[in-house]
Amino acid sequence: MSEILRLQSVSRRFSGLQALRDVSLNVNKGEVLGLIGPNGAGKTTLVNVVTGVTPASSGTVTFDGQDITRVKTYQSARLGLSRTFQIVQPFAEFSALDNVAAAALFSQRGESLKSAREEARQHLAFVGLEAQSEQPAATLTLAMRKRLELAKALAMRPKLLFLDEVNAGLNSAEVERATKLIHQLAANGITIVMIEHLMKVVLNVCSRIVVLHNGQLIADGQPRDVMTNPLVVEAYLGQQYAQRTGAHG
Template structure:
């Protein structure tokens, strides 16, 4: 998968503070092409801030972010989108009045300069079909269920032809059947060779799809490595997973 070891994203000593609050301190992380990296950590650890910092929503206070060999530390959000960084939002962000189709068309239209509205809508149909929303294509986004809106977010992100896809809690608020469905989609994306960084609280999903896990705690990266090592790491157990999880895990072998 990553024989080439081609690095697509690199963060070196990235910090971000909001006046007095240090949301991220000295985070260094690199992501190789084709990897599926799980980003875990307790609430408020800085996971979403990290994604926001990479995408240019809240640029880093210090440190350097490079994407595909290019310094993107001070880049604007729309520019990062055009470079091939796309994301879904934890709290879904649809264009509420637009149909599902036009939501996805907007993503195809504006992320690729020169795209026409007509061809964007055609591309949008294919992405809606991929996430299983083709029947809802003409429904306005406001009328979709939460699970559908999460999948709509995914379709939008895919329409941007991402090189690197951030998934911010795509499974939060979904029931187990819906989680299974979403997990299957993520597997498919990974199989298609899209590099993925996913923020996720469901360890079952993380262990199922991720090739590597990075753990944030109080804005610091406290662990980064293979899934089976991470879940035994005492620092991670202390900060996030909890003793119970570790014992159950040990019992299972």
């Protein structure tokens, strides 16, 4: 399996706070990697560092063989890095269609509005929002806005897609629908890194899991091995979860 992303000794400081500490990590083409850990562990900061929102204080980030440690957000998008945001904030007055078309225009050089809209229709159909294409984003339910966020990310034609808590706030039927979409994306060859708190989803979708705690990488491996790792149980999963899965005692 060839590598698409590599982080080498990446750290990020915000004044007195060390958000990431010497994180070294590789992501292989075509895999679905789960990025888990407690709140404040540095998960979103890691995504921000890779996508150019907040550059690394030290260390290097390599994507598809290219050093992207200091690239701007629009440059990372054009290279094939895309993400969803935990707090979904579409252009409220824009239609669902134009929200997705805007993402296509942002990330693709020379894209015309006509072709961006045609592409947007395909992505809306994929996420099941075809019927809502002309509705203002403000009128969509939370679950629909999450799917709109995914369609926007797909319009950027990603080689690697970061999914930041796409299931947060959804009911079980909506989670099941989102999980199916993730399986389909992986089947289409998109490499996925997903931040997720629902362990059922992580175990269902991810082929490998990495765990952050206090900005440090404390585990990296197959899902079942990571779930029974004493460090992970103590830092994140807790004894109750461990007992249910047979990790402890």
